[in-house]
Amino acid sequence: MDTGFQENEQNQELDSHVTHLMEISSGYYGCSHYRRRCKIRAPCCDEVFDCRHCHNEAKDSLQTEQLLRHDLPRHDVSKVICSLCGTEQDVQQNCSTCGVCMGKYFCSKCKFFDDDLSKKQYHCDDCGICSVDHSYAKIANRLVKNFFHCKRCRCCYSKVLEDKHRCLEGALHHNCPVCFEYLFDSTKDITVLRCGHAVHLECTKDMELHNRYTCPLCSKSICDMSSVWKKLDEEVAAYKIPKVYEDKMVWILCNDCGSNTDVRFHLIAHKCSSCGSYNTRKTQRGPNTHSYSSGVPQVVSSTG
Template sequence: MEKGHGDFGCSHYKRRCKIRAPCCDEIFDCRHCHNESKNSIEVDPLDRHEVPRHEIKKVICSLCETEQDVQQHCINCGVCMGKYFCSKCNFFDDDVSKNQYHCDECGICRVGGEENFFHCSKCGCCYSTTLKNSHNCVEKAMHHNCPVCFEFLFDTTKDITVLPCCHTIHLECVKEMERHFQYSCPVCSKSYCDMSRVWERLDREVASTAMPQVYLNKMVWILCNDCGENSEVNFHIVAHKCLKCNSYNTRRTRGVGASCSSEISEMIE
């Protein structure tokens, strides 16, 4: 039963079986391998599709090549095709260190240990128990694409984080944004971390930057992305500060070449 453990599988899962995709009748190491192959840029858009995991009916043992109905142990050689096996998702994985579990309400398997997560019916997804009494419910919170890489979040294999504004995003995508000095949510533009030191630096920069005489008495209307307040402030070429919350994460709405783009395209480290 342990023969071949860790020797078979793909970049997504270590497992001792392959699947026959019910949608195209082709054999792949896993559904992710199928989806990557069938949705690559080389494939005609009309031919692109994804395998429906719950419709998988046949698997092929990686050791003896026997094709059979979905089950944990090979009917021919008896090998365990996946130490973790879910008959609901037709899912196999030999790496049980992920602490996989099946959530009936999500309808899919997740990782991290069932004891460490709870399912929010309104959000329609599982969250860490550390958020149980503090998260703000957003209907279908993870039933959309990541706003950075556009991968569907609900069944992604990557780590997900919930920003203070309650929008969900891949953790790695947040880190990539930070590497490019972007500290606002790509969905709603609210700052997702403490920006007080940045605002203090901008205070100094605004105070030390003299304005041309022609702009000294010019006023503009701004919208604060952080608190949502509209304010009329003195025009400045560096940035505009919200009168309510002191944030510089603002954008002009009226006056002096008003622009709907954010005033701060690149936050100062």
């Protein structure tokens, strides 16, 4: 028999076997965070969990005694347990006993497994972690990762934002200002506001439901408010201010452009004379001082 034919046949059998190991029980194991065919042993407490997020939810929650709370850094994982045969072993993609692929996506640096390739996971050496890329571009009939790493922000963004985003030192290396979950390794979708601050996407939706349209950190408007400002123009013009206030002037600080200006007092809202925004707050003194009154922006947020 032709040796070339035999070799080709053997390669086909090997490919078929590898495919079988990749697919066997795929999608049947895992947790709410990942579909995978292994569990991890947490070295910090020597307990078994489906993933490190499951560990952190159990061990770093309000239900856990404060002195016992802790989380599990991804790089500390050294042992995994095959979900099919139960063998505990060093971190590797295929089980050392039954040979099953424990995760179609596997990163030896992050000790990370995931069977759901639709997330388009990738590892960024600059970030030091694996991330999910929702923004692939199709070039020459193949998918190309459409992201870049910003050295100053110390995180990856879609290329759409490469020349448009506002750089902030360690942009994602802090807690979400709404729910207080750490953003950098969060599994939830994150959006970058116009001011450059980052928030969970679902948190911005919650903000909108409660008529909050300013950044929780810097108070700048998070979206185009021109239609709201136009409506406020009409309301301010239609409202007849009491005579006692007709000549009253106040200093305001604009949260959007940062201008500190002297404007005519009004009971509804105060408009920035520099940029036209009503996202302003009244200050006690002029532009050369820093003694302000309440930090609550004087904005009529209802758009109804």
